[in-house]
Amino acid sequence: MSRPIAEVRSGAGRARDVLGALTRAAVREERDFTVTGFLKFVIEPLVFMVVYFILVTVVLRRGGRDYLLFLLCALLPFRYFSGVISGSLNVIQGNSTILVNRSFPRSVLPLTVLGSQAPAFLVSLLLLGPLMAYYGVAPTVQIVWLPLVVVVLAVLTAAGAYVGAVLGLYFPDLKTLVQNLLRAAFFLSTGLFRVRTVFAQGPPSGGSGRTGEGSEQLANLIRANPLSGLFDAVRAVIINGRPPKAIDLLYPLAFGLVVLAVGAAVYRSRESQFAKEV
Amino acid sequence: MEQAIRLRDVGIRFRVPRRGRRGLGIPRLLGRRRTKFWGIRHVTFDIARGEVVGLIGPNGSGKSTLLRTVSAIYRPDEGESEVSGRVAPLLTAGAGLSPGLTGWENIELSGVLLGLTRRRTNELAQTIAEFADIRDFMDAPIRVYSAGMKARLGFAIAVHADPDILALDEVISVADEEFRERSAQRLREFIDSGGTVVVASHEVESLTDLCRRFVRLEHGEVVDDGEPGEVGPRYLAEHGATRDRDAPPARRRRAPVWAPIEDR
Numbered sequence: 001m002s003r004p005i006a007e008v009r010s011g012a013g014r015a016r017d018v019l020g021a022l023t024r025a026a027v028r029e030e031r032d033f034t035v036t037g038f039l040k041f042v043i044e045p046l047v048f049m050v051v052y053f054i055l056v057t058v059v060l061r062r063g064g065r066d067y068l069l070f071l072l073c074a075l076l077p078f079r080y081f082s083g084v085i086s087g088s089l090n091v092i093q094g095n096s097t098i099l100v101n102r103s104f105p106r107s108v109l110p111l112t113v114l115g116s117q118a119p120a121f122l123v124s125l126l127l128l129g130p131l132m133a134y135y136g137v138a139p140t141v142q143i144v145w146l147p148l149v150v151v152v153l154a155v156l157t158a159a160g161a162y163v164g165a166v167l168g169l170y171f172p173d174l175k176t177l178v179q180n181l182l183r184a185a186f187f188l189s190t191g192l193f194r195v196r197t198v199f200a201q202g203p204p205s206g207g208s209g210r211t212g213e214g215s216e217q218l219a220n221l222i223r224a225n226p227l228s229g230l231f232d233a234v235r236a237v238i239i240n241g242r243p244p245k246a247i248d249l250l251y252p253l254a255f256g257l258v259v260l261a262v263g264a265a266v267y268r269s270r271e272s273q274f275a276k277e278v
Numbered sequence: 279m280e281q282a283i284r285l286r287d288v289g290i291r292f293r294v295p296r297r298g299r300r301g302l303g304i305p306r307l308l309g310r311r312r313t314k315f316w317g318i319r320h321v322t323f324d325i326a327r328g329e330v331v332g333l334i335g336p337n338g339s340g341k342s343t344l345l346r347t348v349s350a351i352y353r354p355d356e357g358e359s360e361v362s363g364r365v366a367p368l369l370t371a372g373a374g375l376s377p378g379l380t381g382w383e384n385i386e387l388s389g390v391l392l393g394l395t396r397r398r399t400n401e402l403a404q405t406i407a408e409f410a411d412i413r414d415f416m417d418a419p420i421r422v423y424s425a426g427m428k429a430r431l432g433f434a435i436a437v438h439a440d441p442d443i444l445a446l447d448e449v450i451s452v453a454d455e456e457f458r459e460r461s462a463q464r465l466r467e468f469i470d471s472g473g474t475v476v477v478a479s480h481e482v483e484s485l486t487d488l489c490r491r492f493v494r495l496e497h498g499e500v501v502d503d504g505e506p507g508e509v510g511p512r513y514l515a516e517h518g519a520t521r522d523r524d525a526p527p528a529r530r531r532r533a534p535v536w537a538p539i540e541d542r
Contacts, residue, residue: 017396018390021386021396022387024383024386025383028378028383029376097374097375098387100346100351100370101369102351102391102392103367275351276290276293
């Protein structure tokens with residue numbers, strides 16, 4: 001008996017369906033949509049904010065009038081960025097069961113980490129509201145720039161996710177190193193301080209401080225960090241009520257696109273082997 | 279005759295990590311050593327639409343690797359593989375089910391991964407759940423399921439996913455008698471409707487009544503291909519009857535779903 005051959009879906013439509021299904025599965029598996037899950041979204045960034053607040057204002061005697069808000073504008077995007085990259089290190093091994101049992105577009109796997117952590121990021125953005133009210137910072141129409149900043153963040157994060165996915169599979173011993181590099185990337189950014197604040201003021205009391213050529217090199221390193229531009233862009237929109245500087249968006253975007261192109265190419269060249277490597 | 283599967287000189291290569299037997303050696307400090315080997319090689323054959331083909335061979339002969347190649351899970355490292363239509367693989371007892379998801383959630387995920395739309399998967403969900411007959415556990419995560427319950431759900435998803443080709447390993451043998459009979463009936467309906475089946479087993483006797491053709495694998499290569507009545511006896515002459523037959527009843531494995539009822 002002959003039967004019609006089922007339509008085998010391929011291309012962008014199938015990839016989109018698979019991305020949606022795997023993202024929903026990852027969110028469900030994490031059980032994030034529970035009361036404790038939502039609390040986690042809110043409490044974790046708050047805890048980090050308090051820790052860094054104490055470190056900077058009490059220990060280093062820095063900070064400023066609206067330092068909590070300044071800090072949160074960097075912590076929220078950074079936690080998303082670092083959370084996705086940490087998750088991507090395990091995304092291939094973590095999906096080994098379906099990799100060895102199902103044929104599906106493997107290229108979507110790193111993007112599922114972006115999607116599954118997006119609810120936590122979006123919910124945590126709500127924390128900005130109470131802090132803005134506390135410091136008397138009124139939202140302006142410039143907040144319409146925020147979605148564009150989030151898109152640039154997503155491109156930069158996707159680039160890291162593709163690189164992280166391959167690194168995590170072939171060099172699992174490097175996972176701790178990557179976590180430490182992420183932490184270093186935050187400290188070597190404008191996450192905790194404004195560049196001009198650090199290098200214009202003298203050393204905090206009791207510290208030796210950096211002066212001269214060395215400090216200029218460090219300042220350049222912080223400016224070269226694409227996260228710095230992103231943090232400054234969020235602050236421009238949220239705290240200062242002005243559009244972000246073009247360079248603060250274009251540099252992280254260009255950096256992200258280059259790394260994404262390289263990372264995705266390496267990933268694509270290896271993806272046919274994933275089912276055999278897990 | 280229209281071909282469902284066409285393999286030409288297909289080879290699948292693996293890299294297996296190796297460790298020395300003596301603690302920390304220099305090679306281990308420099309990184310994991312890997313040895314390359316071919317899981318299957320120089321595999322060439324066609325399977326026509328509607329054919330029911332048994333892959334036979336001892337453990338490690340490449341049956342599961344070949345099933346994964348047919349299912350497009352492995353891409354050939356050499357040669358060409360063409361498959362026409364949708365393949366539903368059922369290769370392990372877990373069958374690609376995610377342990378942290380419920381039965382319902384796994385149906386949705388598996389349906390989309392098998393190539394269905396989300397809407398079509400949701401339309402089929404109730405039918406799949408009824409066929410698997412584990413309704414009390416559909417809202418529970420898969421990790422609390424027994425092996426038999428996972429096999430039930432995995433089989434139910436595979437046969438209801440509108441496949442053209444079923445790629446089966448002998449995983450369904452873990453289910454109970456009632457479900458195996460129901461599955462055998464469903465499998466025969468699929469075959470009668472013109473569906474293509476590729477099934478792997480090292481228990482030749484259990485495949486003889488189901489298959490119209492045997493492909494025998496040894497060390498990753500096809501060494502025999504033809505009528506079950508000819509290929510089967512030649513295989514058994516070299517490897518003997520399945521050891522399970524001689525095992526005491528308590529240790530004997532259950533026959534797979536495709537075995538004739540009187541043989542179970």
